[in-house]
Amino acid sequence: MMRSMMAQLQDEETLWQAVMARDAAWDGKFVFAVRSTGVYCRPSCPARRPRREQVRFFAAPAEARAAGFRPCKRCAPDEPIPPTQAWVLEVCRLLEEAGRPLPLNELSRAVGISPHHLTREFKAALGVTPRQYGEALRRQALRQELRAGESVTAAVYAAGYNSAARMYASGAATLGTTPNHYRMGGMGMDIAYTLVDSPLGRLLIAGTSRGICFLSMGDEDDPLLEALRREFPQAQIRPAGEDMRAWVSEVLAYLRGELPDVSHLPLDVRATAFQLRVWEELRRIPPGETRTYAQVAEALGNPKAVRAVARACATNPVSLVTPCHRVVRTDGSLAGYRWGVGRKRRLLEQEKHLAG
Ligand SMILES: [Zn+2]
Incomplete structure (x- = not known):
């Protein structure tokens, strides 16, 4: 008896977390009722959160109704959750x-x-x-x-x-x-790439007529090219002619410390709406400065999304132009960098030097 009560309490804690996060993934799995208002809601309901002690959980709307609660008008918990519409x-x-x-x-x-x-x-x-x-x-x-x-x-x-x-x-x-x-996997995309030497090793810049879609750094050419092909398995990929020269020379000038920033260069990236928002936010961090993942999440108006922000940084396909190297851990440590922590450190030092 004691044990099942404990289990129930733990479950309720999980449900309460879902309510606090307004996690739509839990919609349809349970509803929560508020004693003080007599109303029950979906987990994702946008209304203000009640105090924890006012809340009861029910597996289904019918159970909440049977207990004397009525459905919330804002989140309409009785309506079925439609498939993507x-x-x-x-x-x-x-x-x-x-x-x-x-x-x-x-x-x-x-x-x-x-x-x-x-x-x-x-x-x-x-x-x-x-x-x-x-x-x-x-x-x-x-x-x-x-x-x-x-x-x-x-x-x-x-x-x-x-x-x-x-x-x-x-x-x-x-x-x-x-x-x-x-355009699944870049199908129908015409991607040109250039491989050049840079102060941070070999540099691969790839783009379409619209902008840079991939910018990567490494020690050898083959892994860089393989990564490009993995990112765009269906695209036409060819060595660039003259078309990329301007972008390449700007990126090189930046890496030599002659340009403070390259975040103005055009991008051609495919992303989820959330990734786009994170990457936009990164491009607002001035060169020479850093932000923590938590600060970026805060700036997006979603302070709980720290891990999602970290994931979006880790999946950024265009280094330097989308300056994910300007995001660090809360304790100031550098965290990871897809292109090597050593490169991240050098970039930050150089930017700080230029800005100072
Ligand atoms: Zn509601």
């Missing part, structure tokens, strides 16, 4: 066409879903709100324009649209849906 993808498409955030009411009307439900389901599916998604698109479009160095042209718009389509694709991929134009 076509309308989520439709909202992505609308935002991509706009290339900027759209009013929630407008999106709501277009897909026939209530604004609240739309935001909640969109966030559960993609990890960001429709507004954050629209803002990421706008930043991306802006960068493309700056890179082209011209006013808003159809070409720039088209480029922005295409990269947005990749974002959409990667978001959709995490949902288990594969839109027709998802």
